[in-house]
Amino acid sequence: xxxxxxxxxxxxxxxxxxxxxxxxxxxxxxxxxxxxxxxxxxxxxxxxxxxxxxxxxxxxxxxxxxxxxxxxxxxxxxxxxxxxxxxxxxxxxxxxxxxxxxxxxxxxxxxxxxxxxxxxxxxxxxxxxxxxxxxxxxxxxxxxxxxxxxxxxxxxxxxxxxxxxxxxxxxxxxxxxxxxxxxxxxxxxxxxxxxxxxxxxxxxxxxxxxxxxxxxxxxxxxxxxxxxxxxxxxxxxxxxxxxxxxxxxxxxxxxxxxxxxxxxxxxxxxxxxxxxxxxxxxxxxxxxxxxxxxxxxxxxxxxxxxxxxxxxxxxxxxxxxxxxxxxxxxxxxxxxxxxxxxxxxxxxxxxxxxxxxxxxxxxxxxxxxxxxxxxxxxxxxxxxxxxxxxxxxxxxxxxxxxxxxxxxxxxxxxxxxxxxxxxxxxxxxxxxxxxxxxxxxxxxxxxxxxxxxxxxxxxxxxxxxxxxxxxxxxxxxxxx
Ligand code: BG6
Numbered sequence: 001x002x003x004x005x006x007x008x009x010x011x012x013x014x015x016x017x018x019x020x021x022x023x024x025x026x027x028x029x030x031x032x033x034x035x036x037x038x039x040x041x042x043x044x045x046x047x048x049x050x051x052x053x054x055x056x057x058x059x060x061x062x063x064x065x066x067x068x069x070x071x072x073x074x075x076x077x078x079x080x081x082x083x084x085x086x087x088x089x090x091x092x093x094x095x096x097x098x099x100x101x102x103x104x105x106x107x108x109x110x111x112x113x114x115x116x117x118x119x120x121x122x123x124x125x126x127x128x129x130x131x132x133x134x135x136x137x138x139x140x141x142x143x144x145x146x147x148x149x150x151x152x153x154x155x156x157x158x159x160x161x162x163x164x165x166x167x168x169x170x171x172x173x174x175x176x177x178x179x180x181x182x183x184x185x186x187x188x189x190x191x192x193x194x195x196x197x198x199x200x201x202x203x204x205x206x207x208x209x210x211x212x213x214x215x216x217x218x219x220x221x222x223x224x225x226x227x228x229x230x231x232x233x234x235x236x237x238x239x240x241x242x243x244x245x246x247x248x249x250x251x252x253x254x255x256x257x258x259x260x261x262x263x264x265x266x267x268x269x270x271x272x273x274x275x276x277x278x279x280x281x282x283x284x285x286x287x288x289x290x291x292x293x294x295x296x297x298x299x300x301x302x303x304x305x306x307x308x309x310x311x312x313x314x315x316x317x318x319x320x321x322x323x324x325x326x327x328x329x330x331x332x333x334x335x336x337x338x339x340x341x342x343x344x345x346x347x348x349x350x351x352x353x354x355x356x357x358x359x360x361x362x363x364x365x366x367x368x369x370x371x372x373x374x375x376x377x378x379x380x381x382x383x384x385x386x387x388x389x390x391x392x393x394x395x396x397x398x399x400x401x402x403x404x405x406x407x408x409x410x411x412x413x414x415x416x417x418x419x420x421x422x423x424x425x426x427x428x429x430x431x432x433x434x435x436x437x438x439x440x441x442x443x444x445x446x447x448x449x450x451x452x453x454x455x456x457x458x459x460x461x462x463x464x465x466x467x468x469x470x471x472x473x474x475x476x477x478x479x480x
Contacts, residue, residue, distance in 0.1 A: 015092055069454040122134075151197025187241075250322065314379030360380070
């Protein structure tokens, strides 16, 4: 029997997580094509076909599309990575913008300038003692694949994605050990546009299109893992879901059952990626909701042969749910994640996201019990409106309290026996928000002087949490 031990293991990855579309900016430089993120205006995440096409037509100023400028990381990454390294962080997660490598997704050969950019960025991470953790797709597919080719609902997008994945796996095979195929893959259940490049209004049954798109992404993940094992068997290939585990609002059995079913729906992608097959509860869900996922002959064999090496998830919130009333219409999936009720036992962030550190311990245990493979927390954090004092200092106590409470629970989960290998607080340097495109929703240890319209000096300043994280990393999680 294993010894009971409640400490972070040696070599634990104390990292941070970014995404290209939220930090790089330079949306038209280096041969980059237009991505789905580049046409999302301030305040939105999903947009309609008409909105995407109007934005592309270019009648509105760039300042209304914050993901076009980000924090200009494309130009500042060297200095930003050096600053981040000052916390002692030994890992950094970011994504490779698909459109820097294949501007429209359709090219036969990759854009060398884009590949060189990530060569340099990854080298900068290594020079600063950081293990790169690269996400291949993080809400930034070529817009053209969405507007002209049906997004992931079409098998063509899978083929284009594999050209991109092959280019980056081959190029960075000796530099990058940890890979995530697709960011928060399961949230595509309720998000058509940013996750799948699908415009719901193009489909009579959007749920059908989402699940078909998800199937193509799941198969792509297995193909990526097969390829990675051929290129360099040492690569560690992770999958990733967003965790927003639901609790039943009451102990009424109907509420408990409905909550289990909702959780299963959001766990099914990980079940496929970690266990290698579609769980049976999805066969029932598809049958009862009139969904027919088209598979090709080899798809299920691929899924079975190439499960992920480790599981990873983002963790921000938990939800509470109760059974649908007879007059409410299932499926509930397209309503999105935040429609559950507020948990009366939890406080919420300024953006209404419930804060639940113990829920992280629950999630870690749930996933470890389910898969028995190492876990990395690839995102976690609190969005706050940080305001510098007159002397320039930034006392972001909210970040410290939030992260401290979550790290304490991670340690408890390690004590429970969970094999936790890494932790990536979200946005260690302030970046543009994914869901609202606000710059003012800040997670960072480093403050970036830019507002929601990209106005400001861009100057970087260290917040109190920066010094606190250095102490956490330096003590391997002992001094919180
Ligand atoms: C995750 C995404 O859902 O949450 C990130 O993978 C995102 O891209 C993060 O930034 C935090 O969400 P937001 O909307 O506050 O930026």
